[in-house]
Amino acid sequence: MGVMTQAGVHSEDGRGLAMLGIYDPQGSYGVGAAEIGAAPCAAAEFAIHSALEMAERPSEVPAMVWIMAAPGCEELLISGIEDVLGNDVPIIGGSSADNDLSGQWKQFANDEIYSNAVVVTVLFPSTEVMFAFHSGYKPTDVKGSVTKIAEFEAKDKKVDDAKTEGRILLEIDGQPAANFYNYLGKDLISDELTHGGNIMAQTTLRPLGRVAGHIGMIPYYQLSHPKGVTESGGLSLFSSVAVGDELSLMHGSIDNLVSRAGRVATSALEMYAAKPQDIAGALIVYCAGCRLAVQDRLDEVVEGLCVALPEVPFLGIHTFGEQGCFLGGENRHGNLMISVLLFGK
Amino acid sequence: MTISEQLFETLLDLERSRQRERELRIESEALLEGLRSITDSQDTEALFKALVRVLHSVFDFEDAFVLQAQTGGKMVPNASTSKRIQGSTWSILAVFRRVMAGCPVATFDVTHLPEWAEQPAISRKGVKSALHIGLNIGQQAAILVITHSSSRHFGATQVKQAKRFAPLVSQALLTLDFQQAVTERDRFFQLSMILMGIIGFDGYFKQFNTAWAVILGYSDDEIKNSSIFDFVHPDDCEQFIATLELLKGTSEQRDIEQQFRCRDGSYRWLSCSIANYPDERLCYIAARDVTDRIMIEQQLAHDACYDFLTGLFNRATFMERLNDALNYTVRQPNHQFSILYMDLDRFKIINDTLGHNTGDELLKEVSLRLLKAVREVDVVARIGGDEFVILLTYDEEPTGAEYVAQRVHKLLFPSFFLYGNEVKVSISIGITLNITGYTDALSVLRDADLAMYAAKAKGKSQSVVFSHRLNADK
Numbered sequence: 001m002g003v004m005t006q007a008g009v010h011s012e013d014g015r016g017l018a019m020l021g022i023y024d025p026q027g028s029y030g031v032g033a034a035e036i037g038a039a040p041c042a043a044a045e046f047a048i049h050s051a052l053e054m055a056e057r058p059s060e061v062p063a064m065v066w067i068m069a070a071p072g073c074e075e076l077l078i079s080g081i082e083d084v085l086g087n088d089v090p091i092i093g094g095s096s097a098d099n100d101l102s103g104q105w106k107q108f109a110n111d112e113i114y115s116n117a118v119v120v121t122v123l124f125p126s127t128e129v130m131f132a133f134h135s136g137y138k139p140t141d142v143k144g145s146v147t148k149i150a151e152f153e154a155k156d157k158k159v160d161d162a163k164t165e166g167r168i169l170l171e172i173d174g175q176p177a178a179n180f181y182n183y184l185g186k187d188l189i190s191d192e193l194t195h196g197g198n199i200m201a202q203t204t205l206r207p208l209g210r211v212a213g214h215i216g217m218i219p220y221y222q223l224s225h226p227k228g229v230t231e232s233g234g235l236s237l238f239s240s241v242a243v244g245d246e247l248s249l250m251h252g253s254i255d256n257l258v259s260r261a262g263r264v265a266t267s268a269l270e271m272y273a274a275k276p277q278d279i280a281g282a283l284i285v286y287c288a289g290c291r292l293a294v295q296d297r298l299d300e301v302v303e304g305l306c307v308a309l310p311e312v313p314f315l316g317i318h319t320f321g322e323q324g325c326f327l328g329g330e331n332r333h334g335n336l337m338i339s340v341l342l343f344g345k
Numbered sequence: 346m347t348i349s350e351q352l353f354e355t356l357l358d359l360e361r362s363r364q365r366e367r368e369l370r371i372e373s374e375a376l377l378e379g380l381r382s383i384t385d386s387q388d389t390e391a392l393f394k395a396l397v398r399v400l401h402s403v404f405d406f407e408d409a410f411v412l413q414a415q416t417g418g419k420m421v422p423n424a425s426t427s428k429r430i431q432g433s434t435w436s437i438l439a440v441f442r443r444v445m446a447g448c449p450v451a452t453f454d455v456t457h458l459p460e461w462a463e464q465p466a467i468s469r470k471g472v473k474s475a476l477h478i479g480l481n482i483g484q485q486a487a488i489l490v491i492t493h494s495s496s497r498h499f500g501a502t503q504v505k506q507a508k509r510f511a512p513l514v515s516q517a518l519l520t521l522d523f524q525q526a527v528t529e530r531d532r533f534f535q536l537s538m539i540l541m542g543i544i545g546f547d548g549y550f551k552q553f554n555t556a557w558a559v560i561l562g563y564s565d566d567e568i569k570n571s572s573i574f575d576f577v578h579p580d581d582c583e584q585f586i587a588t589l590e591l592l593k594g595t596s597e598q599r600d601i602e603q604q605f606r607c608r609d610g611s612y613r614w615l616s617c618s619i620a621n622y623p624d625e626r627l628c629y630i631a632a633r634d635v636t637d638r639i640m641i642e643q644q645l646a647h648d649a650c651y652d653f654l655t656g657l658f659n660r661a662t663f664m665e666r667l668n669d670a671l672n673y674t675v676r677q678p679n680h681q682f683s684i685l686y687m688d689l690d691r692f693k694i695i696n697d698t699l700g701h702n703t704g705d706e707l708l709k710e711v712s713l714r715l716l717k718a719v720r721e722v723d724v725v726a727r728i729g730g731d732e733f734v735i736l737l738t739y740d741e742e743p744t745g746a747e748y749v750a751q752r753v754h755k756l757l758f759p760s761f762f763l764y765g766n767e768v769k770v771s772i773s774i775g776i777t778l779n780i781t782g783y784t785d786a787l788s789v790l791r792d793a794d795l796a797m798y799a800a801k802a803k804g805k806s807q808s809v810v811f812s813h814r815l816n817a818d819k
Contacts, residue, residue: 059457060440060450063501086453088500126448138353215360256350267358271365327361329502 001097001288004316006306009298014099020281020315022343026126030055033109033119040073044080044118051122054110061085062122064129064341066283067093068107069118071320072167074333075240077118078323082331091331092131092339094285094319095238101198101227101320127280128344132268133324135223135337136260136290137250139209142184144172146245150234166240168230169208172247176233181208181226184249192229200227204293205257207336209250210241213328220326223250225289225335238289238321238335252336257290258297261316262304264338269308271327276310278344284316285339291318309342372506375402376513383517392521393424396489396514403506404476405498406491414445414486423487429470435460444479445486449507451476451499455492474498478507481515482522489514540615540632546589548572551627560634562608573630578604578612589628592621602635614639652727654705655712663726663734667786670738674779683746685735686775686793687715687753690805692731699766706763707770718752733772734793750774750808757806771806773797778810 002011003018010016022029032050034043048065052058065085069077078091096105109119123129150168172180182189185206189199209221224247228236241247261284269276284305291298305314322337379399386392397409410425412435420435435441438459444450455461455468455475472492476499480487489511493499534541534554540561542553549572557568561576577585581603588599598620604612615632622629650662658666670682689711696704708731715725715733724736735753737746753772761768775797783789796811803809 056439059452059454061453061500061504063504082497084453084497086497086500088502090501134354134357136350136354138350215357215364218356218360220357251350253350256354259351260354263354263358267361270358270362327364 001099001291001318003318004284004286004298004302004305004314006302006309006311006313008302018315020283020313022125022281024126028055028057028124029121030057031109031119031121033107033112033114033117035114036070036073036077036116036118040076040118041080041083044077044120045084047118047120048081048084048122051120055122055124057122057124060124061089062124063089064123064131065089065091065093066121066123066341067091067118067323068120069093069095070105070107070114070116071095071097071238074321074323075166078331078333081120087331088329089331090131090325091323092133092283092285092325092341093323094287094317094339095321095323095333097288097318097320101200105320125343128272128274130268130272130274130279130342130344131325131340132264132271133322133326133332133337133339134260134264134267135209135221135250135252135334136256137207137209137221137223137252137336139219139221139248140251142249144180144184144247146241146243146247147171147174149241149243150230150232166242167237168234169224169226169237169241170230170232170234177235178229178233181235181249189226189229193233196229196231198228200225200289201292203227204289204336205252205254207250207252208237208241208247210245210247212326212332212334213330215327221248221250222326222332222334223336225287239333254294254297257294258300259304261286261301261338261340262308264340265305265308265342268340268342272342272344274342274344276308276312279309279312280343280345282309282312282314282343283339283341284314285322285324285337285341286316286318287322287336287338288318288320289336290338312342372403372509375399376510378402380513380517383514384520386521387524389424389521392518396517397426399514400489400491403510404491404503405493406476407493408472409489409491411480412441412488412490420488427492429467433464433467436463440477441488444477444488447479447481447511449476449478449504449511451501451504451507453497453499476503476507478511478514480511480518482518485522487518538634540630540634542573542630544573544628544630546593546626546628548574560607560613561605567608576605578606580604588619589621592619592628595621597621602639605632655709655727657712657715657733658724658726660726660728663724663728663736664786664790666724666736667789670736671779671783671786671789680738681779682736682738683776683778684737684789684793685746685750685753686777686790686797687733687735687772688797688801689731690771690773690801692770695768695770699763699768703763703766703768707761707768710761710763711757711770711772714756715753718749718756723749734790746776746778747808747810750776754806754808773800773805774808775800776808776810 002016005018010018030051032047034047036043074095081091096107098104107114107117107119148171149166150170169177171177178193182193188202192199203226207223207225209223211219212222213220224241225238226235227238230236321333321335322339323333324339325331379402382395383392386395400409408427410422410430412420413423414420418437422430425431440450440458441460452458453474455472461468471494473494473496475490475492478489480489538556540556543551550568553568558565574582585603588601598618600618602616605615606612613634614636616635617630617632620629652659674680719735726734728734757772775793777789777793792811795815796809799815800807800809
């Protein structure tokens with residue numbers, strides 16, 4: 001996948017390393033990590049308490065939480081963090097990703113390396129932090145309601161275990177989910193219906209979306225990216241859905257995915273009435289699915305960010321699931337999303 | 346298709362901006378409305394109530410209190426919506442130090458905060474989460490704390506709101522502080538027995554305290570409708586006006602002592618410090634009533650020159666005048682003088698038989714008759730118990746001394762009636778003329794004394810002019 005910085009895309013054979021340093025003697029920061037194991041909520045709680053202890057701010061509410069975790073149960077991790085801090089602390093970050101969805105991701109924190117951990121950083125910066133969490137998709141009129149999800153861990157035909165309830169969508173409007181999606185998407189996954197397998201690339205521009213909230217009269221969407229077809233004809237997803245959720249088929253385009261990162265950065269500035277020269281640095285979370293979709297045009301993504309944040313150092317990562325805070329204040333795990341976190345001077 | 350996606354995103358961006366503006370506007374309006382009522386508050390209690398109303402328009406909380414820093418690194422509540430906070434004392438530790446440095450702190454569990462750990466009684470009674478907002482009220486550090494009985498009640502949004510909220514509240518509190526300071530100053534202003542006022546250059550009062558009415562006896566209306574020049578003694582008015590003129594256009598201060606007329610027509614001495622503030626085209630005046638001191642000074646000055654019993658000049662003043670006369674004679678040879686040295690005859694007998702009161706009264710009456718014997722320019726002094734001297738000065742030949750001596754004898758001839766007694770008295774007079782060319786006053790006085798004793802030797806009511814022969818006879 002590689003990484004992005006203001007200097008460009010850094011990826012050689014899918015490998016790249018970049019670091020963003022923060023010097024803030026007036027602020028305070030702490031990192032905590034925990035193996036997710038069988039109790040994701042408890043792991044998140046443990047990690048957040050550890051991070052607060054390291055920051056020497058036990059029981060204080062941080063300005064923001066930066067999260068990096070193995071994919072699979074992000075909703076529960078968010079819930080665990082909110083159990084400690086309440087739901088008014090923005091949680092921003094992304095899920096670990098590898099190059100081929102084979103589960104080779106790692107997390108590292110405080111001199112430890114993990115494969116299935118949650119790592120959180122609590123931020124008590126001395127300056128303002130700004131953020132925006134958007135998708136680059138629009139809803140279509142094609143909709144259906146979730147009528148059945150898997151209530152146990154299900155075995156995918158070809159892809160990894162789906163560990164969290166709600167990550168296997170069995171039926172939409174009473175019909176097998178994969179068939180129904182293929183029908184809605186006009187034969188997008190016809191081959192995989194019979195053979196199963198990874199459908200990430202085919203579904204990147206046609207994810208499923210749920211209304212997460214409204215801005216004025218306009219709804220904004222939390223996206224679920226279908227990643228495979230199960231033996232039972234369901235769809236495995238990178239994020240959870242629940243029975244009763246109304247799903248819309250979303251529509252995206254490569255052009256929009258390319259331009260969207262810069263627009264999200266601009267949106268973050270506008271939200272806080274800030275100017276690029278007010279920004280010391282930025283963290284960008286750019287969905288790995290989108291990154292695979294835009295392919296060679298990733299340089300244009302970086303260019304768009306550089307235009308929005310001229311002379312601002314930034315670190316951009318690619319993730320299998322993005323966590324962010326919508327304008328209504330909801331912390332959500334979504335797919336195919338773009339998060340921008342700006343550190344003020 | 347691409348266009349409609351971009352249009353959708355643009356609409357979302359627009360709505361995001363609108364929503365953000367709407368939220369800020371609502372929050373600002375609530376704050377401004379509340380701050381108006383804070384600023385209108387006349388005392389701490391009203392201010393705190395208004396503050397709590399404003400807080401409720403911004404934050405969801407149950408109780409609020411303000412901690413004020415004390416000496417010794419402690420804080421105590423000076424206002425609270427909850428009785429359980431009253432009487433508590435708080436240490437200033439790491440969290441409060443950060444709060445006072447301008448970083449609001451929200452906690453999801455107060456028991457883990459070091460400052461709250463020292464307040465188990467409060468946290469046990471239902472406070473779980475709190476938001477701490479530092480307030481800067483001039484030199485005084487204060488912390489506004491709002492609390493809730495639910496854990497995890499305050500979040501990052503409230504911390505951001507607190508950052509916006511704190512400067513406005515601090516300013517409102519500062520305004521109240523200033524108003525209270527003005528009220529206190531006004532109380533001192535009215536309480537002071539220093540006469541304080543602000544006048545224009547036309548002399549009319551813009552502001553004055555009650556000391557003017559107390560000390561000078563006028564009503565407030567009379568002062569309000571008068572110029573300060575109406576009160577200044579006519580003899581001092583010119584100096585007062587000149588002082589104001591000198592102050593015009595400067596930032597100097599001048600001190601003068603002037604007499605001010607009281608409502609009963611008497612005058613009191615006021616020591617005035619006057620300063621001009623050119624920007625305001627006004628003069629500030631602060632005055633102390635120094636009448637008693639001036640009276641004492643004048644009395645002391647009088648006592649230094651005059652005989653306390655008769656009111657005539659005393660010996661020191663006489664010698665001074667005699668020296669002046671001698672010196673003047675050196676410069677102006679035509680100028681001459683003479684002295685009459687006088688001693689009452691039989692005064693000791695009168696004193697011993699009729700008493701000291703009668704004796705003192707006699708001395709006073711004799712003094713009055715001696716003054717009648719001379720011109721205004723002549724000097725009459727009492728230099729001993731019953732010893733008097735007269736200094737006569739002339740521009741020409743001194744021919745009048747013996748004449749004056751005769752007038753003295755004649756004026757003392759009539760009886761004195763003192764405390765029911767008829768008292769007859771006479772006086773012996775020795776005369777010295779400066780034709781002999783004296784150079785020092787003591788010699789003049791010594792020779793006059795010698796002549797007086799010669800007169801005594803001749804009998805009562807006699808006069809003798811000094812001659813060197815008297816020295817030979819001695």
